[in-house]
Amino acid sequence: MMLNFFDAVIRQRNRRVTCGMDTVASTFASREFRPQPSWPAEKNGVGSSKVRVRKLEKTVKEPDKEELSACLIAVGASKDIKSFEVLFRHFGPKIRAFMLKRGGNRQQAEELMQETMMMIWNKAALFDPARGSVSSWIFTVARNVRIDAFRKTNRPEFDPNDPAFVPDPEPAADHIFQADQEAERLRGAMVKLPPEQADLLRLSFYEEISHSAIAERMNLPLGTVKSRIRLAFSRLREILGDAA
Amino acid sequence: MNIRHHISDELLFDYANGVLEEGWSIAVATHLAMCPACRKRLAMMEAAGGLALEAIEVEPDAATAADFSWEAMRTRLGNAGPAAEVPVPKKKMSAGAGSVPEPLRSYIGGDVNAVKWKPLGLGAYHFPIKTSNQDISVRLLRIPAGKPVPEHTHGGRELTLVLKGSFSDISGRFGPGDFEETDETVDHQPIADPGEDCICLAVTDAPLRFKSRIVRMIQPLIGI
Numbered sequence: 251m252m253l254n255f256f257d258a259v260i261r262q263r264n265r266r267v268t269c270g271m272d273t274v275a276s277t278f279a280s281r282e283f284r285p286q287p288s289w290p291a292e293k294n295g296v297g298s299s300k301v302r303v304r305k306l307e308k309t310v311k312e313p314d315k316e317e318l319s320a321c322l323i324a325v326g327a328s329k330d331i332k333s334f335e336v337l338f339r340h341f342g343p344k345i346r347a348f349m350l351k352r353g354g355n356r357q358q359a360e361e362l363m364q365e366t367m368m369m370i371w372n373k374a375a376l377f378d379p380a381r382g383s384v385s386s387w388i389f390t391v392a393r394n395v396r397i398d399a400f401r402k403t404n405r406p407e408f409d410p411n412d413p414a415f416v417p418d419p420e421p422a423a424d425h426i427f428q429a430d431q432e433a434e435r436l437r438g439a440m441v442k443l444p445p446e447q448a449d450l451l452r453l454s455f456y457e458e459i460s461h462s463a464i465a466e467r468m469n470l471p472l473g474t475v476k477s478r479i480r481l482a483f484s485r486l487r488e489i490l491g492d493a494a
Numbered sequence: 495m496n497i498r499h500h501i502s503d504e505l506l507f508d509y510a511n512g513v514l515e516e517g518w519s520i521a522v523a524t525h526l527a528m529c530p531a532c533r534k535r536l537a538m539m540e541a542a543g544g545l546a547l548e549a550i551e552v553e554p555d556a557a558t559a560a561d562f563s564w565e566a567m568r569t570r571l572g573n574a575g576p577a578a579e580v581p582v583p584k585k586k587m588s589a590g591a592g593s594v595p596e597p598l599r600s601y602i603g604g605d606v607n608a609v610k611w612k613p614l615g616l617g618a619y620h621f622p623i624k625t626s627n628q629d630i631s632v633r634l635l636r637i638p639a640g641k642p643v644p645e646h647t648h649g650g651r652e653l654t655l656v657l658k659g660s661f662s663d664i665s666g667r668f669g670p671g672d673f674e675e676t677d678e679t680v681d682h683q684p685i686a687d688p689g690e691d692c693i694c695l696a697v698t699d700a701p702l703r704f705k706s707r708i709v710r711m712i713q714p715l716i717g718i
Binding site for chain 1: 495502503504507508511512513514516519520522523524526527528529530533534535537538539540541542543544545546547548550552560563564566567570571574593594595596597599601625626671
């Protein structure tokens, strides 16, 4: 089963589909997610004058999504170190910056990044491309590494192998690339969110704060924050065609 | 399982984002184990998190810094020796009657049938669950069929997940798997439906404030 995924992903990789990596940059960085000077992201070159960084980088070839997916699968299947290096060089700096945004100093951020990459190395076999995109999976690993590091407890999680677990109605296994396509559609949908909703999501993800803490920080009534989050996600579901 | 009451977006989002405390997370994760629809919503939120991560722009590291970082990683991989095999998860023994899903089952140490209930008075029982944060109260409640949970408002948020039986209040009827989320603005009067005792997981972040003065007086004694 895993090998079939692997073959398919390699085929896909060889086809070398170009995908709109830069769309998401605009989702989070440009007009729709208005840059605010106090946020670390903007220091790293998403402000008006520094957008060129992205373009320069793009001329140096960056791995595309299929390639990253194939790399993660290869690490899972055969502990392929070359593939791991591709993942490390692509995601490492992003994870480090993500950790830094979420609090702590540079050294801690480096350590948490290394810890996250170590988890990725060890758990890559659990990545299922039918269930989610690479970036989504890596986000959950990074998130859990932080929880392990800063809280003394495990994150309570459901266990799909638990006999009392209620499985999904239909198995997702035959749609290998559905998750990637959905991520692509989600990316497009997020660009269309009104700024006040997009800002809220960005603030939550980058500063690792709860919706009630956001209400305090932004001096908004809790009800307003709740309804913005609800509006944002119901709108995303609507655009993606899976209204709740 | 026919679930009609789900987790709100703002609560699920906190869970997806890793900022929800252990006590609340037990209720959220246990509902997720029973509810494919909420798992789908969770997956979308995690995908949004992935996009947020992917969208971070970084100054290209000075080549030497990137290599230094990678060398540190390689050393670590080398020291770790051959990576520990990820155990392939196996289906566990089939669940018996009265079994509740993980993560709750581990917290209560088995099935609801084996719980050592403590009397609350008026025919109701509870079973407190320890977590890392004492300010959040996590407990199983067993309300006798047809009987009310004393009328109360909350000092803060209250999450209720029905495991067995059902109860009704102003928001409707809540059966197995249903998830209710209320706060201090809600003055509700849940009543266990007739026929079967209602067992649910209740998580609150402050002692419940009961309306009746007598219940308020004995509240510290019975510990609810």
